[in-house]
């Protein structure tokens with residue numbers, strides 16, 4: 001005899017390019033076993049048929065909270081959400097480059113943490129390969145339009161040079177941890193790789209390409225059980241060029257996995 005699992009209440013924190021799609025898909029009933037219970041984020045007012053509440057009320061209402069709000073929100077609320085017993089699906093994986101935050105979330109609970117694979121593919125095979133023997137080095141080359149890589153800390157000459165380039169230019173090369181303070185919003189894929197392959201050294205290269213219409217991530221790894229090269233080319237979100245359109249659907253896939261365990 002099979003018994004169906006009870007429907008779980010899901011809250012969405014952040015109503016931007018990821019959160020708005022996630023909330024709309026949930027409201028449309030596209031994730032079996034999940035019901036949108038509320039949203040945290042003023043931008044949702046008048047755009048959803050569920051209450052717009054604060055984080056504490058969301059954790060009281062929801063079995064699972066999906067963070068789509070950014071690094072600061074994860075830092076401010078992540079541990080408290082888990083301590084309340086609510087499971088947490090994290091979109092802002094790049095924030096976890098911060099070891100202190102990782103330690104705080106690891107120590108929090110009883111809620112469980114689920115990281116989305118977000119804009120990246122091929123992780124299942126890479127994680128399997130690394131479990132046979134860690135890769136000495138994994139290379140990630142991310143290419144975006146120059147405007148998606150402009151940062152607040154850049155001075156006018158740096159910004160003008162980046163925006164005015166007529167050929168691809170490497171703007172950063174190093175580890176995900178080194179990139180964290182410089183390109184915090186372009187770190188999610190690098191951090192995902194680094195977290196999933198903790199014993200491998202992940203080298204990140206960020207390229208600004210004025211001709212780029214898609215966001216490209218090329219992952220290369222070489223180990224005793226195989227040589228891998230994955231290239232994904234995602235269309236950027238119309239509302240946020242730093243985020244790929246596929247990400248909300250990856251987040252919903254992570255939610256489905258969270259509901260299954």
Ligand SMILES: NC(=O)c1ccc[n+]([C@@H]2O[C@H](COP(=O)([O-])OP(=O)(O)OC[C@H]3O[C@@H](n4cnc5c(N)ncnc54)[C@H](O)[C@@H]3O)[C@@H](O)[C@H]2O)c1
Nearest residue numbers: 014016017018040041068069070073091092118119188243
């Ligand atoms: N894992 C991945 O592959 C991946 C890919 C792209 C983006 N991301 C990350 O996902 C996060 C969301 O991305 P996005 O493109 O939707 O960003 P966005 O800027 O379009 O939307 C974020 C929304 O959250 C809101 N917000 C911020 N703090 C809040 C708080 N405390 N309470 C309520 N609302 C709050 C903002 O006002 C904004 O509306 C970012 O951290 C981004 O870096 C992850």
